[in-house]
Amino acid sequence: MANDVYLQVAVDVPLRETFTYCCERPLPTGTRVAVPFGPRRVCGIVTGPSAPGGLDPARIKPVLEIFDDLPPLPVSFLEMVAFAAAYYHHPYGQTLFTALPTALRQPGNVRLPDRRHWWLTPAGRETPPPAAHRARRAVWQALAEEACTLAALRPLAPQASAILKAWLAEGRVASGEPAALSFREGPVLALNGEQQTVLQALAGALAQGFSAWLLHGITGSGKTEVYLQLMARVLAAGQQVLVLIPEINLTPQLIERFAARFPDTPLVTLHSGLSDGERLAGWVDGWQGRAGIVIGTRLAVFTPLPRLGLIVVDEEHDTSFKQQEGLRYHARDLAVWRAHQAAVPVVLGSATPSLESLANVEAGRYRRLRLTQRAHGAARLPEVQLIDMRRKKRTEGLAEESVEALRTAQRAGQMSLVFINRRGYAPVLACTDCGWTSGCPHCSSKLVIHLPERRLRCHHCGWDAPVPGSCPDCGNVDIRPLGEGTQRLEAALTAMLPEARLLRIDRDTTRRKDDWDQLYQRIQAEEVDVLVGTQMLAKGHDFGSLGLVVVLNADSGLYSADFRATERLFALLNQVAGRAGRADTPGRVLIQTQWPDHPLYQALCRHDFDGYARTLAEERQAARFPPYCSQALLRADAPDLKDAMAFLDRLREALEPLAEGIEIVGPAPALMTRLAGRERAQLSFESCSRQRLQHFLSEAVPQVEAAARRASRSLRWSLDVDPQET
Ligand code: ADP
Ligand code: ZN
Numbered sequence: 001m002a003n004d005v006y007l008q009v010a011v012d013v014p015l016r017e018t019f020t021y022c023c024e025r026p027l028p029t030g031t032r033v034a035v036p037f038g039p040r041r042v043c044g045i046v047t048g049p050s051a052p053g054g055l056d057p058a059r060i061k062p063v064l065e066i067f068d069d070l071p072p073l074p075v076s077f078l079e080m081v082a083f084a085a086a087y088y089h090h091p092y093g094q095t096l097f098t099a100l101p102t103a104l105r106q107p108g109n110v111r112l113p114d115r116r117h118w119w120l121t122p123a124g125r126e127t128p129p130p131a132a133h134r135a136r137r138a139v140w141q142a143l144a145e146e147a148c149t150l151a152a153l154r155p156l157a158p159q160a161s162a163i164l165k166a167w168l169a170e171g172r173v174a175s176g177e178p179a180a181l182s183f184r185e186g187p188v189l190a191l192n193g194e195q196q197t198v199l200q201a202l203a204g205a206l207a208q209g210f211s212a213w214l215l216h217g218i219t220g221s222g223k224t225e226v227y228l229q230l231m232a233r234v235l236a237a238g239q240q241v242l243v244l245i246p247e248i249n250l251t252p253q254l255i256e257r258f259a260a261r262f263p264d265t266p267l268v269t270l271h272s273g274l275s276d277g278e279r280l281a282g283w284v285d286g287w288q289g290r291a292g293i294v295i296g297t298r299l300a301v302f303t304p305l306p307r308l309g310l311i312v313v314d315e316e317h318d319t320s321f322k323q324q325e326g327l328r329y330h331a332r333d334l335a336v337w338r339a340h341q342a343a344v345p346v347v348l349g350s351a352t353p354s355l356e357s358l359a360n361v362e363a364g365r366y367r368r369l370r371l372t373q374r375a376h377g378a379a380r381l382p383e384v385q386l387i388d389m390r391r392k393k394r395t396e397g398l399a400e401e402s403v404e405a406l407r408t409a410q411r412a413g414q415m416s417l418v419f420i421n422r423r424g425y426a427p428v429l430a431c432t433d434c435g436w437t438s439g440c441p442h443c444s445s446k447l448v449i450h451l452p453e454r455r456l457r458c459h460h461c462g463w464d465a466p467v468p469g470s471c472p473d474c475g476n477v478d479i480r481p482l483g484e485g486t487q488r489l490e491a492a493l494t495a496m497l498p499e500a501r502l503l504r505i506d507r508d509t510t511r512r513k514d515d516w517d518q519l520y521q522r523i524q525a526e527e528v529d530v531l532v533g534t535q536m537l538a539k540g541h542d543f544g545s546l547g548l549v550v551v552l553n554a555d556s557g558l559y560s561a562d563f564r565a566t567e568r569l570f571a572l573l574n575q576v577a578g579r580a581g582r583a584d585t586p587g588r589v590l591i592q593t594q595w596p597d598h599p600l601y602q603a604l605c606r607h608d609f610d611g612y613a614r615t616l617a618e619e620r621q622a623a624r625f626p627p628y629c630s631q632a633l634l635r636a637d638a639p640d641l642k643d644a645m646a647f648l649d650r651l652r653e654a655l656e657p658l659a660e661g662i663e664i665v666g667p668a669p670a671l672m673t674r675l676a677g678r679e680r681a682q683l684s685f686e687s688c689s690r691q692r693l694q695h696f697l698s699e700a701v702p703q704v705e706a707a708a709r710r711a712s713r714s715l716r717w718s719l720d721v722d723p724q725e726t
């Protein structure tokens, strides 16, 4: 066998290069193959032809197997991967394999669902099988009614596949791709003036190449309705739409809304809750152009879409668009790059746009559109009031006024929400005598008390231990929970509002797949008076008649060492407040705080996002923080902090000479120094020029890799370009 063609193949390893293999015939770029890598047989993707160069041709290994179950990956997909690898300075092979669904990362052919439809030929229609042949008769009857997939026939007859095969040979059936459905749009809402203006601007941008739009609309202003009407035009033109949404498992209603609007358009959802097979099927449907709409969380940004006509990123400020491990990409930013690549418009929607996007508007890169009114009938913005907790009597964390307001709302038949951003019973257990607190043995965080199970749990690393009967340090039996969590609040409210029907919603009560659906149904059926929940409840759900929102314990975000904490807190509270008064009831929001004069709360009360965003932007500009500088963080962790610090110290020294126009800050211990038994430090690279920073990183990364090879094996490092967490 003559192996005389050389190929470049990318494999899933932490190395920058691709590898040369030989094959008996040329393979197109994007072909999936199996290759030997060390002792293993791994999956590889052909990235182009190769020359043996300095390699000994006798030592170049052959491709072991070629997978032709699917066409080669499209070039535009590989280009996007190459961009992401270069921008985030991540190994190309690892970037490529991150972008692929898990099923395509294995060295084997994949099984795709058989989507062919079968129907009766005129000959088949004329010759029904005898009624005595029950299975054949059932298949024939189903086909006589309409074209069916094999999957639809199997429940009628387990041997459907064999029957069809025989009939195909006899010319009694035929098969093929389902006929493309014509586009159909469900009932639309009549847009208000603002919505019309926005839709006109966006629709005018369709088929006009790349453009980036920030749709800044208050909660409930009808952004989604605008997306839907814009999408209708794209779908009617036979193009595909990509919709990115934050990583939350509470999206069935949103998806239902899309599906109901476009009843004939195949819609695919892609998120981390799917099985490998489901994700593969959806990905391939997008890639093969069968899906008109692809809705997904950040990983969906990589889905190949041959007829892409529009990208929508909803809640663009949401931090879940940034991946925090491996390839640390930002799906919103990649979406904008992708829109540019595909020459289509991208719409970023939010009630509280990120400072990054606002800066892009200022710089003229994005255009801003606004929706300033609530879309629905009489719905008005809620009234936000602060409860000064400095000299307030409180019971289990609740001010008397809050409890009174909850009672009043219940009597008026309105649903309320008590929002607290900590699940569990209480955030820490403490000894009243020696001051011991329940710290996690592996992290610099406290163990949270979960009362029903009587466990202490670390919400960072998952460490779990029984609640001790006495103080482990001094033996004192009077140890007490400090602070509030959702469970404790639920217990306290049950005692204070004995008549009210309570429902707690947090990660613990929504662990299983349909938990949320069931809880949501109870809310819809108005079987709930008071919802107690975490930020899971803040996002994107229309609860109908939510009359009152009480916010507890928000203060911790005010004075965090993370300069982004206030931006996030504002977005979160604005979103929580947005839950109130959505339908025809004007809502009320009570925020309990020790800092009633803080500009953040003052701005919330005035619904003044613009003013607050300006203040934050000025602070960032003065401090030269992102988005007014470009930043990358080099993180290192080791069992011992001093090893991580020493590694970064040496690198700082080595990189200093390269760092023209780059400010190197640190190294410093990370905010949360200890995590899961490892200690973490970081070195920050900052520059007013993104390009210069990129150039510096290209030179720096090989040095970091070399230094890591010399360092102890227990040391790990990662680079985070445009980090979202400090
Ligand atoms: P957003 O995405 O900005 O939060 P939605 O599109 O979900 O807003 O709209 C909020 C509510 O207002 C929904 O119940 C929606 O059905 C309704 N709505 C949106 N646009 C209109 C309109 N033009 N007329 C009447 N109701 C509308
Ligand atoms: Zn003690």
Ligand code: ZN
Pocket: 440, 441, 442, 443, 445, 458, 459, 460, 461, 462, 463, 676
């Ligand atoms: Zn821990």
